[in-house]
Structure formats: structure tokens, C-alpha cells
Amino acid sequence: EIVLTQSPATLSLSPGERATLSCRASQSVSSYLAWYQHKPGQAPRLLIYDASNRATGIPARFSGSGSGTDFTLTISSLEPEDFAVYYCQQRSKWPLTFGGGTKVEIK
Amino acid sequence: EVQLLESGGGLVQPGGSLRLSCAASGFTFISYGLSWVRQAPGKGLEWVSGISGNSVSTYYADSVKGRFTMSRDRSKNTMYLQVNSLRAEDTAVYYCAKAAANDGDWWFDAWGQGTPVTVSS
Numbered sequence: 001e002i003v004l005t006q007s008p009a010t011l012s013l014s015p016g017e018r019a020t021l022s023c024r025a026s027q028s029v030s031s032y033l034a035w036y037q038h039k040p041g042q043a044p045r046l047l048i049y050d051a052s053n054r055a056t057g058i059p060a061r062f063s064g065s066g067s068g069t070d071f072t073l074t075i076s077s078l079e080p081e082d083f084a085v086y087y088c089q090q091r092s093k094w095p096l097t098f099g100g101g102t103k104v105e106i107k
Numbered sequence: 108e109v110q111l112l113e114s115g116g117g118l119v120q121p122g123g124s125l126r127l128s129c130a131a132s133g134f135t136f137i138s139y140g141l142s143w144v145r146q147a148p149g150k151g152l153e154w155v156s157g158i159s160g161n162s163v164s165t166y167y168a169d170s171v172k173g174r175f176t177m178s179r180d181r182s183k184n185t186m187y188l189q190v191n192s193l194r195a196e197d198t199a200v201y202y203c204a205k206a207a208a209n210d211g212d213w214w215f216d217a218w219g220q221g222t223p224v225t226v227s228s
Contacts, residue, residue, distance in 0.1 A: 001169070034214035034215075036152070036215075038152070042220075043202065043218035043219060043220055043221070044144075044152065044202070044204075044215070044218050045218075046214060046215060046216045049207070049212070049214045049216075050214075055216060056216075085151075087151060087152050089152075089154070089214065089215075091212070091213040091214055094166050095154060095166065095167070095168045095169065096142070096154040096157065096166075096213055097154060098144075098151060098152040098153065098154060099151070100151050101151040101152070
């Protein structure tokens with residue numbers, strides 16, 4: 001199966017700062033990578049699909065890039081509601097897999 | 108508005124069984140794939156299984172293959188996960204998630220709130 005490795009595990013930042021999250025695949029997933037935001041007690045929320053496409057209703061401060069094995073989620077300026085755990089997910093091959101997550105916490 | 112409502116979770120002994128349900132509304136049921144994704148306590152998201160919109164194809168994680176079975180009833184707009192031979196490591200919140208297409212764009216644009224499953228004696 002394709003293993004997705006996210007780094008860092010935890011990112012400590014202040015509101016207004018830029019967040020850069022990484023997701024590396026154990027083999028190429030082309031551009032078939034999505035990003036989700038997950039807050040405790042809530043359903044996960046799709047942010048980015050197919051590496052760089054923002055999902056409906058997602059603010060422009062969220063952007064995705066990359067292809068092949070290396071991907072990045074960037075939050076240009078953190079808002080208070082952005083502190084959460086972020087996961088990447090590949091749909092290139094079965095079984096679908098998620099990364100281990102990056103927690104973005106308030107510094 | 109798309110809504111997914113899970114039910115059927117609970118406390119079950121090791122080796123036991125449950126049937127989880129996901130009632131769907133707000134979209135054309137047979138046009139979209141559905142999946143189960145779980146989150147064990149203190150852990151990340153883990154994809155468990157998927158079924159195409161037309162029910163032709165089902166997919167399972169290796170960790171549940173042979174023990175879990177997905178199905179869907181178009182007359183009730185409901186999807187099911189039959190979970191058998193449960194193990195302690197199956198303890199998790201189980202989320203129902205809607206895919207973006209019948210059987211291709213397997214990223215998830217809508218999720219339920221989850222139903223908890225606890226496997227313990």
C-alpha cells in the first residue's frame with residue numbers, strides 16, 4: 001500500500017503566520033492527493049483535492065501544490081479557526097490511505 | 108444539503124458483530140461512492156472500506172478484509188457496514204464519507220458525525 005508521511009507532526013504558530021505542511025508518498029500518486037481539516041468532535045472537512053484544487057467554500061488562504069511524491073498544503077495567514085489537525089489522502093491506488101496528520105497548534 | 112447520519116455503534120465483546128448504518132440525503136444516492144473511515148482513540152484517520160454508487164465494486168483495507176462487508180440499499184438511501192469478528196483494535200469512531208463520483212474521484216466531500224464502536228470484554 002502507499003504510505004503517506006506527513007511532517008512535521010506538530011506545528012506551533014501564531015495567528016497571522018504562514019503554515020507549510022508536507023506530505024510525502026512512498027510512491028508516485030500523480031496528482032491524486034487531497035487534504036482535510038479535522039477538529040475534535042467534528043466531521044473532517046475537505047480542503048483540497050487533486051493536489052491543488054480548492055473544495056467548494058474553502059477560503060483562498062488555503063492552497064495546495066505538488067505532484068508525484070511530494071506535496072504541500074499552505075495556509076497563507078492563520079486564522080483562529082484554522083488550528084486543527086490536517087490529513088493528506090491519496091486516491092491513486094487501492095487501498096486508499098491517509099497520512100498520520102499534522103497538528104497545527106497555537107504558539 | 109448533503110447529510111450523512113451514522114448509527115449502529117456501541118459496546119461489543121471481542122469476536123462479536125455489529126451492523127453500522129449510514130442514512131444519506133441531499134444527493135442522488137446511486138451516483139456517488141461511499142466509504143467508511145475510522146479514527147481510533149488518539150490516532151489518525153484510517154480508510155476502512157468503499158462501495159461504488161452502483162454497488163458494482165467494493166473495496167476494503169487489508170486490516171478488515173474478510174471480516175467487514177459493505178452494502179447499500181437504494182430504496183432506503185442507506186449504506187451498511189457489517190462488522191464481524193471484532194477485535195480490540197477495531198475500537199474507533201466510524202465515519203461515513205461521500206465520494207465525489209460514482210467510482211473514480213475517491214476523495215470525500217461530505218462526512219457524517221461518526222458512530223463510536225468499542226470492542227471490550
